[in-house]
Every structure is written in structure tokens, then in C-alpha cells.
Amino acid sequence: MERELFEKVIKFFVSQDWKNVIPDSLSSLIGSLLGVYVGGRITYKVTKRLDMGKLRKDLELKAAEEMLICIEELLNKLITANILIMSFNRNVSIYLNSRTNIDNNIIQEVSDAWNDYAKAYNKMLFKFDARRIVLREFWYIRELVYDECNLLREMENECIQLISDIYYNRILMGSEIVPQEVEDLEEKLSIFNDKSFDILSYLYDLQIKLQNQFLNDIFDNYKISYREPLDSKYKVLK
Structure with missing residues (x-):
């Protein structure tokens, strides 16, 4: 009007x-x-x-800063949890085949590490959802990470169930250990480890994309190079 x-x-x-x-x-x-x-x-x-442009840039920088902090925390928690899983995977057959008791401290460390990872993961999701308008171009990555992390959780539950079936039901109850069950557990733990590395890679890609999108014009249009896996089957998020 x-x-x-x-x-x-x-x-x-x-x-x-x-x-x-x-x-x-x-x-x-x-x-x-x-x-x-x-x-x-x-x-x-x-x-x-100009004021609207400045406001938009301020919101983008704030969202990028918050997300980068959340991603860094999640990466650290996932790496820690994955190292413990790898250690457990190397020793699981020894525990089971020798019928020795699994160190409860190891079980507790693994449990605590994955609880810390879950908290960091939820924190990142909540922050992402609260900044959806600003981070709308990254939403497909958020959805992919969400699906992959849910799959990782399902795999974790399967591994825990197998450990329970084999260790607690058979060893502690004196039943015979079926070799195939041990092999299945080791295979699932190995797949679980691979899936963890996939998620770590996607989070790393998200770190790069956020910086290239929101920070490159501040630093002379400098851009970070993306991963270049030797095997083409590994996906890179750009």
C-alpha cells in the first residue's frame, strides 16, 4: 500500500x-x-x-559456532566409545573361549562411554532443530546422521543381546558355548565398528561444510578440502 x-x-x-x-x-x-x-x-x-544482511550473517555465524562445538563434542565421545568397543572386540573371544569372567570395569566403561555419546548426540540434534531455518541447507546431513545413529543404536543392542546370551547365559550358567555364536558376535562388533567410522566421517564432513559455508568469506574465501577416500564405496557429504 x-x-x-x-x-x-x-x-x-x-x-x-x-x-x-x-x-x-x-x-x-x-x-x-x-x-x-x-x-x-x-x-x-x-x-x-544492510541491517537485515548483517543480522542474517550474525545468526549464521552463531549457529555455525554452536554446531561446530556440538560436533566436536560428539566426535570426541564417539571416538572414545569406539576405542573401547574395539578393545572389547579384541578380547571377547579370549573371555568366551577361556570361560574367564569379563572384567566388570570394562563393561561399565563401555556402558558409560556410550551413554556419554548418546547425550552428546541428542544435544547436537536439539541444537540443529532449534536452528533449522539458518541451517536448512544442511538438513539432509542431519537426516542422514540421524538415520545412521539410529542404525548404530540397533546394532549396539544386538551386540549387547549376544554378549548377554553367550556370556551370562552360557558361561555363568555352565552351558556349552557354541563357536558360531562367538563368531557371530565378533562379526557384529566388527560391523558395528565400521558403522561408527562412517558416522565419524559424516560428522567430519559436516564440520568442513559448515566452515566453508559460513566462514570462508571472512578468511579470504579460503575453503577446506573434503575427504577423498581411496575406495569409492565410502560416501563423502558435500
Whole structure:
């Protein structure tokens, strides 16, 4: 409405033969006032656009900073948990085949590490969802990481169930250990480890993409190179 009124006023003034209506001095005054008004409107719109651009950049930088902190925390927690799983995987057959008791401290460390990972994962998701408009271009990565982490959780539950079946039900109850069950557990732990590395890689890709998207223009348009896996079966998120 305001724009239409402004355009009508401009058209009216332009269409009039003001020299035949008012003196030259008054005509000049009106022209000057009109010029000031038009200039003021242009300045206002430009300033408003600049302010909106600054606000958008501030929101992007804030969201990027928060997400990078969350991703770093999640990476550290997942790496720690994965190292413990790898250690457990190397020793699981020894525990089972020798019928020795599994160190409860190891079990507790693994459990605590994965609980810490789950907390960091949920924190990252909540932060992502709270910044969805700003991070909309990264939403497909969020969805992929979400699906992969859920799959990892399912695999973790399967491994825990197998450990329970083999160790607690057979060793502690004195039942015979079936070699195939031990092999299945080792295979599942190995697959579980591979899936963990996939998620670590995706989180690393997200780190790079966030920095390249929101920080490169601040640092002379510098961009970080993405991963280049030797095996093409490994996905890189760009």
C-alpha cells in the first residue's frame, strides 16, 4: 500500500507542468523536497537491507559456532566409545573361549562411554532443530546422521543381546558355548565398528561444510578440502 501511494505521488508530480502553475523558486523548492524524500526512502531501504544482511550473517555465524562445538563434542565421545568397543572386540573371544569372567570395569566403561555419546548426540540434534531455518541447507546431513545413529543404536543392542546370551547365559550358567555364536558376535562388533567410522566421517564432513559455508568469506574465501577416500564405496557429504 505504501509503495503504491509513493508511486502515485511521483507520477503526479512528474506529469504536472509546474512552471505554468507556480513560480520557479517554489518549483525548485518542491523539487528539492521531493529529491530529499526520494533520497531518504532509498537510503532507508538500503540501510534496512544492510541491517537485515548483517543480522542474517550474525545468526549464521552463531549457529555455525554452536554446531561446530556440538560436533566436536560428539566426535570426541564417539571416538572414545569406539576405542573401547574395539578393545572389547579384541578380547571377547579370549573371555568366551577361556570361560574367564569379563572384567566388570570394562563393561561399565563401555556402558558409560556410550551413554556419554548418546547425550552428546541428542544435544547436537536439539541444537540443529532449534536452528533449522539458518541451517536448512544442511538438513539432509542431519537426516542422514540421524538415520545412521539410529542404525548404530540397533546394532549396539544386538551386540549387547549376544554378549548377554553367550556370556551370562552360557558361561555363568555352565552351558556349552557354541563357536558360531562367538563368531557371530565378533562379526557384529566388527560391523558395528565400521558403522561408527562412517558416522565419524559424516560428522567430519559436516564440520568442513559448515566452515566453508559460513566462514570462508571472512578468511579470504579460503575453503577446506573434503575427504577423498581411496575406495569409492565410502560416501563423502558435500
